[in-house]
Amino acid sequence: MSTPDLPAAVLWDMDGTLVDTEPYWMAAEAALVARHGGTWTHEQALQLVGSDLRAAARTIREQTGIPGTDDDIVAALLERVVASVAEQGAPWRPGALALLAGLREAGVPCALVTMSYTVLAEAIVAAAPAGTFATVVTGDQVARGKPHPEAYLTAAARLGVDVTRCVAVEDSPTGVASALAAGARTVAVPLMLPIGPADGLSRLRSLEGVVLDLLARVAGGEVVDELTAVAAR
Structure with a gap:
């Protein structure tokens, strides 16, 4: 053969x-929502795994009511995750x-x-x-x-x-x-x-x-x- x-x-x-x-992303999402007085559960975070970031931002905004555009949310999440990679390394x-x-x-x-x-x-x-x-x-x-x-x-x-x-x-x-x-x-x-x-x-x-x-x-x-x-x- x-x-x-x-x-x-x-x-x-x-x-x-x-x-x-993924833990970096989930922590970034929870921190962003908490900064606006809301809560973001692990189950909510799981629904975003693998998603387009614009779609993920829209879901976060719709489910939590936090202010800002989808682009604002994407930028905030990316800043936090990039910082996590810089601080903790690529896992x-x-x-x-x-x-x-x-x-x-x-x-x-x-x-x-x-x-x-x-x-x-x-x-x-x-x-x-x-x-x-x-x-x-x-x-x-x-x-x-x-x-x-x-x-x-x-x-x-x-x-x-x-x-x-x-x-x-x-x-x-x-x-x-x-x-x-x-x-x-x-x-x-x-x-x-x-x-x-x-x-x-x-x-x-x-x-x-x-x-x-x-x-x-x-x-x-x-x-x-x-x-x-x-x-x-």
Whole structure:
């Protein structure tokens, strides 16, 4: 049996997938709402995971009544999260840096495809080894955020590759929907929210120990579902 080819590119979500910044976002949301005398629960924060920042800001404003425009809210949240990264570092998820290094050594281009804005993406890129990402697509560069496929289609176009030959890695249902809609082979590594099985969707417990052969198998059309295997035991 022939060895499957590596993907044409790997398209990475950022928050929750490569770096565990979701607690930074949740703390920023709670602090912003509290500053205006309101409360923001963990359950409310979970509904924003993976969302376009403009949509998240609108939800916060509608549910809490805090003053300011959506852009004002986005700016305040970004300032707090960027400061958290600067103060506490980029909280890489287990196995992320090793897998990125393996892809770099194998010559597989990687794209960062995030709904965070450029100012935060640049901080994470700066914390990664030089040359890790061939391109970066952020929420302030697209007209339609996840779950729309625009961000993933944009990343593939910038890399000059067929999106259907790419593997996308995500941690949230919103992100998974975006990647699948774009036509990318999609791997879910859930963190804050559960992700159920879906046609064509691979699911992993962690990035730790993931080898390039697994990504090649996914790129070739195989579905690898470690979560179903765990549930069946």
